[in-house]
Amino acid sequence: MEFAELIKTPRADNVVLHCPFHLAVEGTLCLTGHHLIFSSRRQDNAEELWLLHSNIDSIEKRFVGSLGTIVIKCKDLRIIQLDIPGMEECLNIASSIEALSTLDSVTLMYPFFYRPMFEVLEDGWSSFLLEQEFELLSSVTNEWRLSCVNKEFSVCHSYPPVVIVPKCIDDEALRKVALFRQGGRFPVLSYYHKKNGMAMLRSSQPLTGTNGRRCKEDEKLINATLRSGRRGFVIDTRPLAVAQQARAKGGGFEQEVHYPQWRRIHKYIERFNILQESFIKLVEACNDQSHNMDRWLSKLEASNWLTHIKELLTAACLAAQCIDRESASVLVHGSEGTDSTLQVTSLAQIILDPRCRTIRGFEALVVREWLQAGHPFQQRCAQSAYSNSKQKWEAPVFLLFLECVWQIHRQFPCSFEFNEQFLILLFEHAYASQFGTFLGNNENERAKLKLPQKTMSLWSWVNRPEELSRFQNPLYEANSLVIWPSVAPQSLQLWEGVFLRWNRPSKFLEEAEIERINIIKYNKELQAKVNALRRQLAEMEADEEVQEE
């Protein structure tokens, strides 16, 4: 298919661009296969806007006489308006945008066409391999092994080719366990707590069904992570009733009789369609500037967004607490084990593991616990908060995770190597990107699409020193402790950097941030200077003493 077929009017002049809190600008609009480009023709500081078609969430058009207006709502929540003279041009452009922003085929997406303008120093596709992770692990314990049982994606289609499992469990047993877990997602190691040797596993629900099926290998696998005489915790992200109902459909939960050493805790985390609804409501509330105080607060409440944040943080704290305080191993799962499970395991690691609070470590966490673990990004991030179509696979699962990290970041502003912008960057790229990192739903699909060969990785770009400097937190100071956030409603806040980003002037806040960075920078300069002067003085003194002698 040629993109040109979809573009009937590639260019329109005298278009007026309206962005909130900016003066309207007149200029030229161009459509290409992947971008909408607006350029003001003013000689002095010409303004340009490049918008990826895949970033467009919805488009509305209306006419006043022959002047057409297109309102474009983006997946990063921005809303822009274009006034286009000429009814035909406007209609053509609108239908082109609509077609180009809803391409079915992944291989037509921009990452397959994007040619980087920068030198690749390190290929992001091979920056975070599980083998490296395992090497680190083997330096502290030999109770685990790398298994290639899923090499051909034959045991579990949503798992990566290699996984870490207890050493005493062989591949044959893993195959059997896979049959006992939904989607073949048998329990694998998610995190190893070096401090006390406790492990966090994740999986999908066991297929016990109504007649209480059991699987000896499954029991053996998870028991292998327990110290003798100690108990472990199963954190089920569904309420008990839902878990019980799941049995009718062949699913289920670990029953006490068969798992006597495990205590089950049901910690409910909402599922995708409810989260999507919550997301849409929240964005709606934030975008309406005319709300009076009562309406705003009741809309904020009705969105339930902050409730989801609190639930999720609480569940993650609980998992972290079991591991760090109770010295118990933990198995986390919900139904499929691809959404709420990953939210809990990855957030618990942010709390427990100082390495995950560095830039590199956080990237590794996203790769390990989200991309390789098979969170279906393609499905979940197909549409954002402005989509009208009722598709049931979209959900801001990853965004919720990022926001929880942000909430913890706010409470421990000196413990993270990255800044808020880094989290926002990941949000943007999960929904629309020139990089292939977030394409596909799991490693299996990524391999089939040959993404590592055909597209550029986000990490190749972001880990270059000149980009990285934008995402560094000047206040960072390595903190090796476990960080326990407060989950009281008074301690949680709306993530303004995402939800109010386009709805208010932020100039003063940005300037204040720059001032903060300057104070820290200046401090470092002064320290260096004082130290140099002291050394100089000490040397002079020493010289003098020598002379005296």
Add this chain to the structure above:
Amino acid sequence: QVEQVKLLDRFSTSNKSLTGTLYLTATHLLFIDSSQRETWILHHHIAAVEKLPLTTSGCPLVIQCKNFRIVHFVVPRERDCHDIYNSLLQLSRTAKYEELYAFSYNPKQNESEQVKGWQLIDLAEEYKRMGVPNDYWQLSDANREYKICETYPRELYVPRTASKPIIVGSSKFRSKGRFPVLSYYHKNKEAAICRCSQPLSGFSARCLEDEHMLQAISKANPSNRYMYVMDTRPKLNAMANRAAGKGYENEDNYSNIRFQFVGIENIHVMRSSLQKLLEVSGTRGLSVNDFLSGLENSGWLRHIKAVLDAAVFLAKAIAVESASVLVHCSDGWDRTSQVCSLGALLLDSYYRTIKGFMVLIEKDWISFGHKFSDRCCQLDGDPKEISPVFTQFLESVWNLTEQFPQAFEYNEAFLLQIHEHVHSCQFGNFLGNCQKEREELKLKEKTYSLWPFLLADQKKYQNPLYNPDFSPELTLLEPNTVSFNFKFWRNMYHQFDRSMHPRQSMFNLIMNTSEQNKQLEEDIKELEAKIKQRSGQSDAVHEKEQDHAVPVALKSPPCFQKEPLPMPANDAVRAIEGSNPADNRYSELVSEFSKAEPAVVSLEFGVARMTC
């Protein structure tokens, strides 16, 4: 003194407690726990004491403070508890001003320092700074002896064209005699903020002198012919007042006025709003939705927004239209003080400095007779007179500091400290209801002024991000008052609930770093001087070898004692933060981790255990 008393954590369900000894002094309640940490509570800060039903571990005693601290003691013996309860009731309710802490508080200042302290804020000076008296405005001696209005200050500024009979006539037509006077003069726009109380218009009464008065104000502004009259009450309240012979200005009777209702609720609504807010925020195990709906139902943020919206309207009338504005409510000492002071704060960057903010409070709140004594319940009085009007003012200012982080010289701690002392009755400034009363109490001789103490401590109250050139002089600060900009002020209402605050304070870090930067700059100067001196000396050393006294002294300059070896930059920041006893949040964080169970999570864990 009672021993073996337990202090419970307000928000923990795990019954975590500290055991210690409770002492009652003449002025304070003191609790010292087993690790010798002290909790001081001033008797005047106590808003309510409550004895709860006896439990197995003892008799619970809950003390609510005006600074929103809530402490929950468990006293082992009921009789002790009863005694403490009775003593606290007596001690926290004072009948006479002379018994307040301010009259016994002795900060070891001598008499001349005391006098100088009171002279620190000079309102005559302030009016001069604004540019009055001038061709249009003059100082009136009408109220020199408090004859026209008891609740106004002696010195009032009025239009030159307003003669004494007009003033007297107008004051008779205004509630409590509070006739229109100058509150703020904008010298660039030649426009004025004036304030008064409601007119006694009833349904049809009019007063020519009052009409003249308004005309005089209007004419005192050469750049605009019309003026605004802002009635800060909701229209319905103002109309109801007409039945009582009060009311609002009829536009037909006053030429060239533009009349405007603003809709800020009265003191009773505000009081119960705060009450609701505190009930919600004090709930244990609060859910997000209960918190948000409680916040909504309390109406608190709606009121804060209303106040700030009114101030923005006022400031814009002056800055954009160059129109003078007359502000009033009913008596003109609550809502009027809020709106006039916030309006001036938006218009004039001087009020965004530490000294300027003190002046603003002295002018629009203290001198114009905001009834601090009644509103803050300094003496045992009518509970219906209590209202958090001043707290709302501080909260509005806090909201502005959040939107304009670089526009204010002072920080949040400054606002909190002022709030603390409005209720502490430790200094004379806020005692009484008006200037006349303060003079009668001889406060300037018998008590001390708060301001010099705050100024002496100003390092603590400085905003490290402050940029004096943030906005040119007399340019308007235009806040965004869309609802989502207003946030719950956690540091005010949960100031003492440490578990709710960020465990690492970015603000403190920046504050300390910026403080350290100043110190380092000095160190560098000192070191450079020494190096210069020494290099000069080493040339001269052959000639003057006997002069050894100087190098010896140089070997231990102060900066060397502090940090003997060059340290990595980061460690120094941390060291400073930990070494500041007033702010040991960071070190507290470490100790928090060493405790057996984290308070925050165990709460949830308890819940989780019950469900499984």
